Amino acid sequence: MAGTQVSIRIDLENGGRIGPGKIALLEAIRNTGSITAAARSIHMSYRRAWLLVDELNKLLSEPVVTTTTGGARGGSTTLTPVGEKTVALYHLIEARTRAAARTEFQTFRTSMRR
Amino acid sequence: MAGTQVSIRIDLENGGRIGPGKIALLEAIRNTGSITAAARSIHMSYRRAWLLVDELNKLLSEPVVTTTTGGARGGSTTLTPVGEKTVALYHLIEARTRAAARTEFQTFRTSMRR
Numbered sequence: 001m002a003g004t005q006v007s008i009r010i011d012l013e014n015g016g017r018i019g020p021g022k023i024a025l026l027e028a029i030r031n032t033g034s035i036t037a038a039a040r041s042i043h044m045s046y047r048r049a050w051l052l053v054d055e056l057n058k059l060l061s062e063p064v065v066t067t068t069t070g071g072a073r074g075g076s077t078t079l080t081p082v083g084e085k086t087v088a089l090y091h092l093i094e095a096r097t098r099a100a101a102r103t104e105f106q107t108f109r110t111s112m113r114r
Numbered sequence: 115m116a117g118t119q120v121s122i123r124i125d126l127e128n129g130g131r132i133g134p135g136k137i138a139l140l141e142a143i144r145n146t147g148s149i150t151a152a153a154r155s156i157h158m159s160y161r162r163a164w165l166l167v168d169e170l171n172k173l174l175s176e177p178v179v180t181t182t183t184g185g186a187r188g189g190s191t192t193l194t195p196v197g198e199k200t201v202a203l204y205h206l207i208e209a210r211t212r213a214a215a216r217t218e219f220q221t222f223r224t225s226m227r228r
Contacts, residue, residue: 013117
C-alpha cells in the first residue's frame with residue numbers, strides 16, 4: 001500500500017469546499033497564464049474551469065484570479081494574493097496531514113493485506 | 115471561520131477511495147443493523163448504499179459487512195472486523211489531520227476575512 005495517499009478537502013462555514021480539483025486548477029492557471037490553457041492542461045472542460053474559478057471568487061473575501069486584457073499577447077490571467085495564499089495554505093495542511101497519517105497508513109497496510 | 119473543517123479522503127493504490135460518505139454509511143449500518151435502514155437514516159438511496167458497500171468489499175482484502183439471514187428479526191447486517199478497522203483508522207487519521215490543521219485555519223481566517 002505504498003501508493004496509498006490522503007487528500008484533504010476544506011469545508012468552509014459558508015458551505016464552500018476547496019479540494020484537490022480546485023487547487024490543481026489554480027496551479028494550472030498560475031503555470032499557463034490563462035483559464036483556457038489551464039483547463040486543457042489538466043483535461044478539464046473550459047466551462048467547468050470557469051465555473052470553479054467563479055465559485056472560488058464568490059467563496060473567498062476577494063477574487064482568486066485576475067485578468068489583464070489587451071497587450072501584445074492578448075492579456076493573461078494570474079493568481080491574486082488571496083489565490084496564492086489559498087494554494088499555499090492548502091498544501092501546508094495537506095503536508096501536515098500526510099505526515100500525521102503516515103503511521104496510520106502503516107497500520108492500515110498490516111491489518112488489511114494478509 | 116469557526117465552522118471551517120477539514121475532511122479527508124484516502125486514495126488506495128488500487129484506485130479505490132474511502133471518504134466521508136462511505137464511512138458515514140458504515141457507521142449507519144453499525145447503528146441500524148441493515149443496509150436499507152442505514153441508507154434511509156443518512157438520506158441515501160438503497161441502490162447507492164448497496165453500490166458503495168459492494169465497492170468497499172472489493173477494495174479491501176475482506177468484506178466490510180456481513181449479513182446473517184433468518185431468525186426472529188429476519189437477519190441483520192453488521193460490520194466485520196475489517197469494516198470496524200476501516201472506520202477506526204479513518205477517524206484516527208481525521209483526528210490527527212484536524213489537530214494539525216487547526217493552526218493553519220487560524221492563519222486562513224486572519225488572511226481571508228478582512
